[in-house]
Amino acid sequence: MHVVEATSGQPLQPGTVYVAPGDHHLEVRRAGAGLQTHLQQGPAENFCRPAVDVLFRSVAAAVGPAALGLVMTGMGSDGRRGSDDLVRGGARVVVQDAATSVVWGMPGSVAQAGLADAVLPLTELAPEVLRRLGVAAARPDAALAGCALMPLAAQSFSFVQDLVLRESAIVLGPGKEYLVESRLGPLAQADGSRDLDAWIDGVRRFPTGPAGRALVEALTTNETSFFRDVDPFTHLRDQVLPTLAKARGGSRRLRIWCGACSSGQEPYSVAMTVADSPAVAGWHTEIVGTDLSRAMLERCRTGRYSRLEVNRGLPATSLVKHFVRDGAGWQVSPALKAMARFSELNLMRPLPPMGRFDVVFLRNVLIYFDVQTKQAVLRRVADVLAPDGYLYLGAAETTLGLTGWERVPAGRGSVYRKVS
Numbered sequence: 080m081h082v083v084e085a086t087s088g089q090p091l092q093p094g095t096v097y098v099a100p101g102d103h104h105l106e107v108r109r110a111g112a113g114l115q116t117h118l119q120q121g122p123a124e125n126f127c128r129p130a131v132d133v134l135f136r137s138v139a140a141a142v143g144p145a146a147l148g149l150v151m152t153g154m155g156s157d158g159r160r161g162s163d164d165l166v167r168g169g170a171r172v173v174v175q176d177a178a179t180s181v182v183w184g185m186p187g188s189v190a191q192a193g194l195a196d197a198v199l200p201l202t203e204l205a206p207e208v209l210r211r212l213g214v215a216a217a218r219p220d221a222a223l224a225g226c227a228l229m230p231l232a233a234q235s236f237s238f239v240q241d242l243v244l245r246e247s248a249i250v251l252g253p254g255k256e257y258l259v260e261s262r263l264g265p266l267a268q269a270d271g272s273r274d275l276d277a278w279i280d281g282v283r284r285f286p287t288g289p290a291g292r293a294l295v296e297a298l299t300t301n302e303t304s305f306f307r308d309v310d311p312f313t314h315l316r317d318q319v320l321p322t323l324a325k326a327r328g329g330s331r332r333l334r335i336w337c338g339a340c341s342s343g344q345e346p347y348s349v350a351m352t353v354a355d356s357p358a359v360a361g362w363h364t365e366i367v368g369t370d371l372s373r374a375m376l377e378r379c380r381t382g383r384y385s386r387l388e389v390n391r392g393l394p395a396t397s398l399v400k401h402f403v404r405d406g407a408g409w410q411v412s413p414a415l416k417a418m419a420r421f422s423e424l425n426l427m428r429p430l431p432p433m434g435r436f437d438v439v440f441l442r443n444v445l446i447y448f449d450v451q452t453k454q455a456v457l458r459r460v461a462d463v464l465a466p467d468g469y470l471y472l473g474a475a476e477t478t479l480g481l482t483g484w485e486r487v488p489a490g491r492g493s494v495y496r497k498v499s
C-alpha cells in the first residue's frame with residue numbers, strides 16, 4: 080500500500096492510503112466517473128480539523144452504500160455523526176472494541192449510538208475489512224494494490240526464501256508468497272519481464288548480482304519513525320547521557336551505533352537527543368548508522384524527509400530547531416548531519432573494525448531473524464559495546480536469556496547492559 084499526504088484534486092487510486100494533512104478537512108468528491116480528494120478549511124467540528132465527521136459525510140454523499148466506514152481508537156466522539164450519515168446512505172460502519180482500544184471514545188460513541196455493524200478487536204479488523212471488500216485475505220497486499228499480480232511458482236518462492244535467508248538472515252515463512260509477489264512484481268516489470276518466475280530464474284543464474292541484491296533489499300521492512308516508542312529516547316536523555324557524562328568527562332567523546340537504521344529517523348532522533356542534552360553540551364559525538372539496504376542509506380545521507388514523515392513522532396519544537404524547510408519537505412540541519420555517518424553493514428556477517436561504542440541501538444531488526452542468528456548478532460554487539468555501555472532493543476525484543484546481559488528498568492523500553 081502507498082501512504083500519501085492528501086492534496087486537493089487527487090484522483091483516488093486503489094491501494095493508496097490518503098492521510099488528511101494538519102488543519103485541513105479531507106473530503107471525497109465525485110469527479111466524472113471517478114472520485115477525488117478535496118481539502119477545505121471550514122470550521123472545526125468536534126474541536127477537530129481534520130474531522131472524521133466531515134470525511135464520512137462527504138463519502139456518504141459521493142460513494143453511498145458501497146462505502147465502508149472504520150473507526151478505531153481515539154478520544155472524543157468524532158466519527159459518530161459521520162457514521163450516522165454513512166448508515167443513512169446505506170453504507171456500513173465497523174468499529175474497534177473497547178478491550179483493544181487505547182481510548183474507546185470515538186469507536187465507543189459509534190457503537191453506543193447503535194451505528195456499528197460490527198465491533199471487533201484490533202486483530203480482526205483488517206481481515207473483516209478485506210472480507211467485506213471481497214478481497215482474499217491470504218493475499219491482502221496484492222488485492223488491495225489493485226494490481227494484476229504475477230503469480231509465483233512454489234520453486235521460485237523457495238529459491239527466494241533461501242536467497243533472502245542466506246544474504247540477510249530474514250526468515251520468510253510459509254504464507255509470505257503474497258509479500259514476495261507484491262514486492263518483486265514491480266522489479267520484474269521494471270526489468271521488462273511479464274513473468275515473475277522467469278525474472279527469478281534470471282536472478283538464480285547470478286544470485287549475488289545487482290538483481291539478486293535488489294531482490295533482497297525489496298524484501299526488507301523499513302518501517303521507522305522519529306522518536307519511535309518515545310521511551311528509549313527519554314531514557315537516553317534522562318539516564319544514560321548524564322551517567323556517561325560523568326564517566327567520559329576526561330575525553331568528552333561519545334560514540335553511538337544505530338545497527339539497522341532504515342531511512343535515518345532513529346539516528347537523527349539520537350542526534351537531536353544528544354544535541355539537546357546539557358550534560359554533554361560541546362562534546363564530540365559520533366553517530367554511526369548502518370543498514371543492509373543501500374537505498375535506505377542513501378536516504379539517510381540526504382537527510383531529507385517529507386511532511387508526512389516529520390509529522391510522525393517529531394515534536395514541533397524539534398522540527399523548528401533541528402530542520403530547515405526544503406520545498407514541500409524538511410532537511411536535517413547541518414549540525415545534526417555533521418554528527419552522523421552512514422555505511423553499509425550486514426548484521427549476519429562478522430563486524431568490520433568499528434571501534435568501541437558507548438551506546439548501541441539495535442531496534443526492530445532481530446525480530447526478522449531466527450534464534451541462532453539473533454544470538455550470534457548479540458554476541459558480536461557485545462564485542463563492540465563498552466563495558467559500561469547500553470544496548471537498546473525494540474519494545475518486544477530481548478537478549479533471549481543469553482548470559483552476559485542484564486535488563487535495565489526503563490519504562491516500556493528494552494534496555495540492556497553487559498555484565499562480566
Ligand SMILES: C[S@@+](CC[C@H](N)C(=O)[O-])C[C@H]1O[C@@H](n2cnc3c(N)ncnc32)[C@H](O)[C@@H]1O
Pocket residue numbers: 246247248249299300301302303304307338339340341342345369370371372375424425426427441442443444447473
Ligand atoms: C523495521 S526497520 C528498523 C528501523 C529502526 N531501527 C527502527 O526501529 O525504527 C529494520 C531495518 O533492518 C534492516 N535489516 C534487515 N536485515 C538486515 C541485516 N541482515 N543487516 C542489516 N540490516 C538489516 C532493514 O533494511 C531495515 O531498514
